[in-house]
Amino acid sequence: xxxxxxxxxxxxxxxxxxxxxxxxxxxxxxxxxxxxxxxxxxxxxxxxxxxxxxxxxxxxxxxxxxxxxxxxxxxxxxxxxxxxxxxxxxxxxxxxxxxxxxxxxxxxxxxxxxxxxxxxxxxxxxxxxxxxxxxxxxxxxxxxxxxxxxxxxxxxxxxxxxxxxxxxxxxxxxxxxxxxxxxxxxxxxxxxxxxxxxxxxxxxxxxxxxxxxxxxxxxxxxxxxxxxxxxxxxxxxxxxxxxxxxxxxxxxxxxxxxxxxxxxxxx
Numbered sequence: 278x279x280x281x282x283x284x285x286x287x288x289x290x291x292x293x294x295x296x297x298x299x300x301x302x303x304x305x306x307x308x309x310x311x312x313x314x315x316x317x318x319x320x321x322x323x324x325x326x327x328x329x330x331x332x333x334x335x336x337x338x339x340x341x342x343x344x345x346x347x348x349x350x351x352x353x354x355x356x357x358x359x360x361x362x363x364x365x366x367x368x369x370x371x372x373x374x375x376x377x378x379x380x381x382x383x384x385x386x387x388x389x390x391x392x393x394x395x396x397x398x399x400x401x402x403x404x405x406x407x408x409x410x411x412x413x414x415x416x417x418x419x420x421x422x423x424x425x426x427x428x429x430x431x432x433x434x435x436x437x438x439x440x441x442x443x444x445x446x447x448x449x450x451x452x453x454x455x456x457x458x459x460x461x462x463x464x465x466x467x468x469x470x471x472x473x474x475x476x477x478x479x480x481x482x483x484x485x486x487x488x489x490x491x492x493x494x495x496x497x498x499x500x501x502x503x504x505x506x507x508x509x510x511x512x513x514x515x516x517x518x519x520x521x522x523x524x525x526x527x528x529x530x531x532x533x534x535x536x537x538x539x540x541x542x543x544x
Contacts, residue, residue: 284384285375285405289412294332294419298381304332305423308340320544321349323515324458324506326484326499327420328538329360329413333529335463335538339417341521342540343424346457350425353457355388357431357450359443359502360413360461367436370446371404372396378415378430382422388429395449400442407434413461413499428457435502440489443505444512451509460506462499464537470526477537481522484541487511506543515543 290296295304327342328335346353362371372392377384395401408414414432421428431450435443447458464477476496483491488511489504497503510517520540526532 283374283376285373285378285408287380287415288410289415290381293330293412293416296381301381301419302423304336305340305419308336309344309423311337312341312344315345320516322346322457322542322544324460324510324543326460326462326503326506326539326541327417328463328540329416329461330463330525330536330538332416334525334536335528337528338521338523338538338540339420342542343420345520345542346424352454353425353428354455355391355431355452356421356425356428356457356459357433357447358414358417358459358461359433359435360411361499361501362407362411362434362436363413363498364410365404365407367404367407369400369402369436369438370442371402371407371434371436373405373408373432374403375405375408378418378432380415380418380422382419385418385422385430388431391450392431395446398445398449400438401446404434407436408432417459417461438501438505440501440504440508443502444508447505447509458506460499460502462497462503464497464524464539465495466498466536467534470524470532470535473524473535473537477522477524477539481519481539484539485517485519487515487517510543518542518544
């Protein structure tokens with residue numbers, strides 16, 4: 278953290294995405310422009326699931342999620358963003374003491390009053406160490422900065438947590454039309470192209486049915502926040518739309534070992 282202003286600094290700028298602001302902006306705009314139009318879908322997303330790999334690998338799939346916000350962008354004032362912890366092992370859901378996240382595109386202000394309200398919930402703890410190196414939240418912020426005119430952030434890194442723990446946090450933060458929920462997750466890792474396609478298709482069907490029982494870290498690194506979202510979506514009767522399902526062999530990598538990516542909207 279920035280000790281003087283308590284700002285969480287970028288951990289993967291220049292690695293997962295460009296650290297030059299103009300280059301980053303143009304790349305994200307280009308990805309968004311390449312998303313096929315949904316037409317008159319007749320729905321607006323309450324929640325999204327999108328991947329968090331390097332921009333050249335999962336950026337096209339993530340863009341398909343953020344492209345759904347066009348008609349609703351002006352009404353969104355708060356984004357609740359949950360992602361898995363890749364580097365720091367811990368139990369529960371981690372908040373942060375930071376006042377903002379910094380990206381090359383500027384500061385994303387954290388909604389401290391809202392974040393503070395959930396810290397009394399079971400399984401929720403302040404843990405800046407989980408936020409400092411974690412990319413699963415960070416890589417979504419430039420997309421949000423481009424897609425939304427103005428918003429505050431509720432960032433949550435999820436460790437070893439039961440679906441009901443995550444679900445209770447989501448229920449507390451659900452809010453109205455001004456609140457957007459995003460879960461960050463990639464799919465299968467380092468399988469051959471054909472095997473990955475088959476396993477990711479199974480995972481996709483489970484997500485479409487809001488069934489978290491099939492999920493594990495081998496199918497989705499964000500299985501824990503995702504399982505919590507699926508539980509709430511099922512209880513609230515949300516419908517799921519699959520927006521994209523590909524892997525790194527389709528975007529920018531070889532097909533001998535691939536990482537799967539998917540994007541879904543819940544409405």
